[in-house]
Amino acid sequence: MLDVAFKDFKAKKSRAAMCIVGVMACVLLIGVVNIVMYEMESGLKGDLGTVNGKLYFEQNGTAYPPVRSIMNEDIGNEVMNRSEVDAEKSTKALFAPLQGDSVPNGGNPRMVVGLTPGKERAFIGNVEVDGKSSLVGEGENAVIMGSEAAKDFNVTLGDTFTVNDNEFEVVGIMEKVGSGWPLTIDNSLIMSLPYAQSISDRPDFISTVIIEPNAEYSVQTVENNLQDAYPKYVTYSEKDAQKTIDENLKGVMVFMNMVIAMIFAVSMVLIMNVMMMSVKEKTKEIGTMRAIGTRKRSIMSLIIYESLILSSIGGIIGILLIPPTYNLLGMFMGATSFNFTIPTTVLVQVALIVLVIGTFSGLLPAYLANRISPIEALRYE
DSSP states (O other), X not given: OHHHHHHHHHHTHHHHHHHHHHHHHXXXXXXXXXXXXXXXXXXXHHHHGGGXXXXXXXXXXXXXXXXXXXXXXXXXXXXXXXXXXXXXXXXXXXXXXXXXXXOGGGOOOOEEEEEOTTOTHHHXXXXXXXXXXXXXXXXXXXXXXXXXXXXXXXXXXXXXXXXXXXXXXXEEEEOOOOSSSOOTGGGEEEEEHHHHHHHTTOTTEESEEEEOBOTXXXXXXXXXXXXXXXXXXXXXXXXXXXXXXXXXXXXXXHHHHHHHHHHHHHHHHHHXXXXXXXXXXXXXXXXXXXXXTOOHHHHHHHHHHHHHHHHHHHHHHHHHHHHHHHHHHHHHTTOTTOOOOOOHHHHHHHHHHHHHHHHHTTHHHXXXXXXXXXXXXXXXX
């Protein structure tokens, strides 16, 4: 029956082409929406991954990145000297937007991250760095750049650039952390804490203390102790990071899934209408097949095969168009060096959707085809 389905497909080229274009558009939209959700989730997890196993001690009511948190550096010194804190792996930190920075195409703002030289890993974790991964022994204006910040400023190792009369020397460039949309760490300029305070007009102030607990203390114990000692401040933990992810994604995911459901329904109706027209046009042919002994199962297979052919061709074209479409969307959103490939999980999801669309949209037409009476079909004009 598969060869017959291909013949029917070739015989109705214009109608098949319109159906394929419709399925292609639907698959393209479903794929892009799925990838937006995937990138949002992986982006938040990647950005908040810097909190993994650590605590961010900050001003009450703030979160990550703690740009709205401002506290006196003396408080940070007190926290750093506590017995629960591993002072060698912890650091005071200042997070602030880069003043005088002209963000290209409405993209994400570059972030100044001031740290104690030698303790950069408290923020960047295991991220690979091309060049120097430490500011120890470097000049006052030395910076380790996030991958996106380096691209936006068009700088490489050893280059210097100026923003708002402040000169920076690039001593290291981090590898890209985010898989899609740029993250805070990708847009950061890591520099010494005193220089960050100076260019941000925040002398003697910090945003947070990035805490690595001592080995004999659990993260929860340190969090409870700090909360008791400093009730006006909060400790932002991995648990809070997960809560932030869930809160940020919940509403968006519901909306996106509603969009996918509507697009899915449109695809189903589109192919179903085409297949019902096909069944009506083949009424006499189906009656002849029934009259010579063709089984109902074979008739049903014929209709479903044709439905699958239409959905598969449209689906394959739609899948192939997803990367360039998403790259274009990324460029419109300000990611000037966007280069995207479809994640395997999203590819599998879209392929399954195409299979479901092709199979289920052919079931009703196949059922109607099986109800055709051979005698009435032979009389059909």
